[in-house]
Amino acid sequence: MNIRYRHFSIGKKFYVTAISVLVAALLAPGVTAEETSVVAVKAGTIYPVSSAPIQDGIVLIRDGKIEAVGKDLTIPEGAEVIDAAGKVVIPGLIDAFTTLAEPAREDEESVTPDIMAVDAFNFYGEYRRMLAGGVTTVYVSPGQRRLVSGQGSVVKLAGDSVAKRRLRDSSALRITIGELPKNPPALWNPPVPPDPCHPMVPQEKQLPTTRMGEMALLRNVFGQAQQYLNDRPRKIDWKAESLLPVLTRKLPVRINCHNAQDIRSAILFSEVFNLRLIIEGGTEAYSVINQIKWSDAPVVVTGAFEPGRRYPKDDTRDIMLGRINPANAKLLAEAGIKFALSSSSDQTIGDLQFVAGYAVSQGLSPEEALKAVTITPAEILGIADRAGSIEKGKDADLVILTSDPFDVQSVVDKTLIDGKVVYVRSQGGPEKEHTEKASIMAIRAGKILTASRGTISDGLILIKAGKIAYVGKPKDIPEKATVIDAAESVVIPGLIDIHSHLGLHSESEPVRMNPASPTSGSGSVNLVSISNAVKPNDEGFRDILRSGVISVLLAPETG
Numbered sequence: 001m002n003i004r005y006r007h008f009s010i011g012k013k014f015y016v017t018a019i020s021v022l023v024a025a026l027l028a029p030g031v032t033a034e035e036t037s038v039v040a041v042k043a044g045t046i047y048p049v050s051s052a053p054i055q056d057g058i059v060l061i062r063d064g065k066i067e068a069v070g071k072d073l074t075i076p077e078g079a080e081v082i083d084a085a086g087k088v089v090i091p092g093l094i095d096a097f098t099t100l101a102e103p104a105r106e107d108e109e110s111v112t113p114d115i116m117a118v119d120a121f122n123f124y125g126e127y128r129r130m131l132a133g134g135v136t137t138v139y140v141s142p143g144q145r146r147l148v149s150g151q152g153s154v155v156k157l158a159g160d161s162v163a164k165r166r167l168r169d170s171s172a173l174r175i176t177i178g179e180l181p182k183n184p185p186a187l188w189n190p191p192v193p194p195d196p197c198h199p200m201v202p203q204e205k206q207l208p209t210t211r212m213g214e215m216a217l218l219r220n221v222f223g224q225a226q227q228y229l230n231d232r233p234r235k236i237d238w239k240a241e242s243l244l245p246v247l248t249r250k251l252p253v254r255i256n257c258h259n260a261q262d263i264r265s266a267i268l269f270s271e272v273f274n275l276r277l278i279i280e281g282g283t284e285a286y287s288v289i290n291q292i293k294w295s296d297a298p299v300v301v302t303g304a305f306e307p308g309r310r311y312p313k314d315d316t317r318d319i320m321l322g323r324i325n326p327a328n329a330k331l332l333a334e335a336g337i338k339f340a341l342s343s344s345s346d347q348t349i350g351d352l353q354f355v356a357g358y359a360v361s362q363g364l365s366p367e368e369a370l371k372a373v374t375i376t377p378a379e380i381l382g383i384a385d386r387a388g389s390i391e392k393g394k395d396a397d398l399v400i401l402t403s404d405p406f407d408v409q410s411v412v413d414k415t416l417i418d419g420k421v422v423y424v425r426s427q428g429g430p431e432k433e434h435t436e437k438a439s440i441m442a443i444r445a446g447k448i449l450t451a452s453r454g455t456i457s458d459g460l461i462l463i464k465a466g467k468i469a470y471v472g473k474p475k476d477i478p479e480k481a482t483v484i485d486a487a488e489s490v491v492i493p494g495l496i497d498i499h500s501h502l503g504l505h506s507e508s509e510p511v512r513m514n515p516a517s518p519t520s521g522s523g524s525v526n527l528v529s530i531s532n533a534v535k536p537n538d539e540g541f542r543d544i545l546r547s548g549v550i551s552v553l554l555a556p557e558t559g
Helices: 002-027 128-132 211-231 238-247 260-272 285-295 328-334 346-361 366-371 375-381 539-546
Strands: 038-046 058-062 065-070 080-091 093-098 135-140 148-156 166-176 253-257 277-281 299-302 339-342 398-401 412-417 420-424 440-449 455-464 467-472 482-491 495-500 549-554
Touching (some): 080 412, 093 339, 093 346, 093 375, 128 135, 128 412, 128 420, 135 346, 166 238, 166 375, 211 260, 260 277, 260 285, 277 285, 285 299, 328 366, 339 346, 455 482, 539 549
Parallel strands (some): 038 080, 093 135, 440 482, 495 549
Antiparallel strands (some): 038 058, 058 065, 135 148, 148 166, 440 455, 455 467
8 A cells, every 4th residue: 555655656746747847848938839930922013902012022921820011021030931023922812602512412402591511511622723723712602503502601722720721611691593493303201111190292392493483482481580580489490590690681691693683683682681682693783783783782793704614505595594794894893883703613713813814804904803803702701801812910821923913824833821832833844853864865776767757777866855856867875865775676656546535534524513604605616625534544545555656636425
């Protein structure tokens, strides 16, 4: 007993001593539990968006937050310096509409206000293509083919932790009216197991099936929620609870509507229930400018085109989702209506800069276009205190461009989120680990069939940086060259197959989830891009390489 007690006493004294030393160390002057991170971005031009451009400026970042921005700032000793001299720094772009939460999936029920998009967003997904386009923050919709699809969220596309990347779990309640929510699937809830008291029943048809039915069902749902708010019954109705922040104006309602009739219906509905309205889509917003201005509702304008992808609509016939006017954004700006620009589909989120640039080509000023993909969507989404401009105290989400934002040759050089580089543009050329020797190659061939210059016996081919620098009779070989001895072999050009379906996997082609993408033009041509359906690591490519085929013309299958 005494021995055990003695050991316990010694252990107790040890732990007390250890804790005392730790506390003393933490309280000692000049010692911190975690070193602060300081980054300085030295830029040729800074577009803060909230103020005038700054030439030869510096953005000072401390622990992921912007500490200062301006000229001639003192850079602390030991700070990491990012040299962007001659380049342009803008805030991270914000896409105000995406369907990245389980794309191509919709809940079966027509009215689900309690669903939250953040629950289905993949925080561990691959978003490099979007970061390469300078997009750092996105609004995630809970769906787009149901009348009331749930609550959209705002997230960052990269970051140290999931908690830091969740900017707004509940940004707005999303409603869709018009063509998209019509004819939802029927519901069937069979009893398990069935018995005489609980027989099998037919499927239950869901509403709406018409535009009139959409508005009637919305009035019914919100009317019941208003009664629930006034009476507050003991039994909790989670769907009704989800509508209370909307009815009390704590949460806005985003109504997806494209043609003029649907936009008017959305404005009228929001006025009846005194809701904070955000118009989403707004294809024909240009034709109801006065009504939108009277409602004071901001507009999230869907981009008109998908660069490099199929042009899906024939505007001479398919006008149920509105007629496009390329000057839509310009007209909204001239009317003083707050608006943001969004990509037309999830596949083109990385092209948001192009979407804004197209609006500039149609008359929108570059200043307004930059605001429409930075500070304005931040204000609409309720995150302007953290993103959308380069100001003191905001998150250091920055994009470094090679030139002015809407210069046709401008590309993203680096993307930063919370002061950390999350994307760096590839500079091209040989990889760093490749030696100078590997960039020069010499092939000694017994026979060369040039295809354009006849046959060369006992010839030599010199290759520099992947290009043929010389072909002909033997001559001096550079000292650092890698030599391939094919003295007993024949060298020919790589074979080219001019029609093939090799490596095409149609199941890899992303499902188009935004048929609301407006388009224009009477002579629409259905151009199909198969780039997303090509599987680069297909085993078939290795097989044909063994046969000497080095290039193929891939085409969609005939059907």
